[in-house]
Amino acid sequence: MNFVLKKLGTLLLTLLILSFVAYAAFEMVGDPVNQILGTNASPEDVAALRESLGLNKPLLVRYLRWLTGFISGDLGDSYIYRIPVSGMIGDKLGVTVFLTLMGFALTLLFSVPLGVYGARREGSWADRLLTVVNQIVMAVPAFFVAILLMVLFGVVLRLFTPGSFVPFEESPGAFLLYMIFPALSIAVPRTAMTAKMLRSSILGEMQQDYVRTAYSRGHNRQSALKAHAFKNALLPVISFMASTMAEMLAGCIVIEQIFSIPGIGRLLMVSISNRDIPVVEAIVMILAVWVMLVHFLGEVVGEMLDPRRRA
Amino acid sequence: MKKRIPALLLAAVLLLTLTACGEGGNKPTSATKPSTGADARKEANEIYVGIAQDLSSSLGPYQLSTAGTREVMFNVFEGLYKADRTGDFKPALATGYTVSDDGLTYTFTLREGVKFHNGAVMTAQDVIYSYNTCASSSVDSSIKKILENVTGIKEDGGKVVMTLAQPNSDFIAYVGSVYISPAAYTDQDTQPVGTGPFKFESRTVQDNIVLSRFDDYWGDKAGLSKVTFKIFENATALVTALDAGALDLVAHLSISQVGGLSKDYQVLEGSMNLVQALYLNHEVTPLNDIRVRRALCYAVDVDAMLTLTAEGHGHKLGSSIYPSFQKYFDESLVNAYPHDEAKAKELLAAAGYANGFDLTITVPGNYTPHVDTAMVLAEQLKAVGIRATVQEVEWNTWLTDVYQGHKFQATVCGFDASTLTAAALLGRYESTSSKNMCSYKSVQFDAFMQEAASITDDARRTELYKAAAKCLSDDAVNVYLQDLADFVAIRSTLKGYEFYPIYVMDLSKVTY
């Protein structure tokens, strides 16, 4: 219980810090009024709109007003579009979450077999090759992978049409086909990292006393690995996967730009340049909650799997 | 239990990937031909148009604050008169008008049986409502100013009579910008209703806008049944989508974006109808010195800049009037300051800057053509000792700091004409104008502009506007560069796209 409370405290603190940082940052760069009215507006119109949006109030007043709204579950209205922020985020959040989960799933799909294989065949030429390739792939930024994938599969092979994103409701098949490439882009570097992590974690476990005991009890390397090391080796990997999930979310922002996917990453970037503070705040809060939640889950699962705790 | 977690995850992943692959595999089109849907769109007589930014928050006829919004909504709204592609104003919702001899009373005869998109028939009351609403709420301060001059508007047996306080022979140009909307209709912001060839269908903010053909249109009906504008804020993503065949029409492209485009598209060249210049702030030293400004004009090689940024496409300007505005364009100003580094150095030395000076060129970073131009200019200025750096800022920061706050030394940007009048391009240099970003102050210029605004003799007015434009050149107010070439990539199967002397995209004549 104490553990949960502590986590909850950290989460609230993070949210508070982040939301204030975002608000304060905007204070330095001005408001969206000019953007809304354009270059032909008169100074009186500008002043009137500023008044009606409540932008002439001091920073702290505006921040507190936003905060109380947020706590009571009201994300507010977009400055630019004058529509509820929740409506603007709705579908887009789903797309980004799906992209992250798909990237995550692909990462698991490839990294677990690769990591286990590397550990099982430690020292073999295949393992060495894998280690070298892993190390190189880790160094390739996701956005470079994205460019390469898009050009290869989108423009040269024409397996999909960049820029023609299809919402899930319209055609689940076309949606999946479109999402597979961006998901791969974020998965590739992370797969390498996870495989490496898993391999060294398993090898570390194999050195442990209990595994040696298993050897002496007649288990061979394979069955020792299967029976004991793999499970325990997953522990550090799980917390690593939690941070993977968080990093992927950050990666999505870049990837959504490249593939023109209408997710919250794109909405965030546009809203920042629009100075649409309510939308930015809402997205930052959602991202923060999501990231903290994943870390939290990672720790809970870790606790559950930890043999020392179970006993 | 714990054993199952990884297994379950794996199973889920496998399922997901298999579905994805399966979907990819059983789509016969995907392997053989690009499944861009281009054929399906042709079948449905609809097109996808790529645009670079979202429209303004309100789509209402008097709230069209950005050029990008005006260009799209030109298809939805109409005024009593409407510009055609030569820049003439043709009767639209009015069939004609008469002016009294003193130029103070305009009587418009309304077209019979014009229907709004919501089915209502246009009446004189709608026109009066529209003019009153526009006068009180337009975001365009120049239109507001003109409508302040309208002291009375009333119905007279189906006709609309407007009384002006002072004569203004540009009045019809402004009439073209006052869109007619149904009286007391309150949802214009989100569900705009006009009389144009296309009617508004739907909008998903930051994603798309859909228009469809208005079948009860009073004139020639639109050729396409549906137009979807898709928003791509990222220029590379826009071009990628075009290359991949996801779009049928994209305007405002640069030469490097259309070069090497596939045969599925034809490329049309027009001009952007913008005055692109290196705008200078006359409030800061040394730019308050006319010799320094002239030196800048001589130091810049516009031809070389055009070659580098646009392979020579684009029209040189010389002043704040672009060439498609033939009536006021003065060819002789184009070469008023031929490229001459020696002369530039001489002028700089005379002004006390023999060793040059530091210059920051602030540019809105989201407009690639302006950034490119600024980078070339910075290079060119090095030759005369001016150490120029290009500083990119957000569009919003640019509007706040540069455009309104005058916190800048120099900037590269382009101004368009919101109405087809010389005043729309020259008015911003009047010393009293709130839009006078450069803080140019000239008694002579103001006098020309004031006289031009108050007389009805068209020939004399033209002369005066030309004289005002020449002032801008003589005083080297800014380094006037070019009206950018506007490349439009359009699917080869489409025809009928026309360029206008103002920033609009007329889709009513486009057909397969």
Next chain:
Amino acid sequence: MIRKLFAKHDNWFFKAGFFITAFMVLLVLIGQIWTPYDPAAMDAAAKAQGPSLAHLMGTDYFGRDIFSRVLEGAGATLVIAFFVVLLGAGLGTLVGALTGYFGGVVDEVLMRICDALTAFPSVLLALIILAVLGPGRLNVIGVLALVFIPSFARIVRTEYARIKKLNYISLAKLQGISTPRILLKHILPNIMPVLLPAVSIGFNNAVLAEASMSFLGVGVSASEVSLGRMLSDSQNYILRGLPWYAIFVGLTIVLLILGFSLLGEGLRRED
């Protein structure tokens, strides 16, 4: 010093990392003194060319030599990374050392904040602040350094908290050695095995972060070069049949990151 490191970290990660990084740094240093062409010089006669003997990596639409620009861009990226790591690791070490050694309420509060900040992806945080502040080299350095501080602070704090309990520190205290001296001379050298790999990985992350920011257009400004900015520009060339630009720039980024990540991995291993 280098020989000592090689003796201590006798593994191929360290060797490969060291040579790749040394090669890239050397290339960048040469680029600071000499490039085949002026990286900013435009030449209408040599626009958008593929690789040739005259232009090893080809030219861009302004006729600028891409090889010269890659050298300059890699330099700019490295300089940014250097200052980010210097500031991030420096301030992080300071905070971590003080809080770790002294503990108490300040430690508790600062570490809570650090926890909170490290939980949120640093790149994402940097992206948001930078997007608001606008592009510019100094902005990038400031913001990235800021978001890098917590991770260094946490590592250093743990080490200081661990070492301060060791006997030799108690002994030093008894001998009346001043606290700053203990912090600097007695503990700092002993956390190097942990700090050095972290610094190397810090470089890796800084290069990646700068490239991502500039790629998204919130990093360096138009007249400044950087690898991320160039990669973003190069996308247009791929579509127009000039993939070389993107490939060379992408490979340069990969090599820089690879060097630092191998170095970090090598430094972590003690064989």
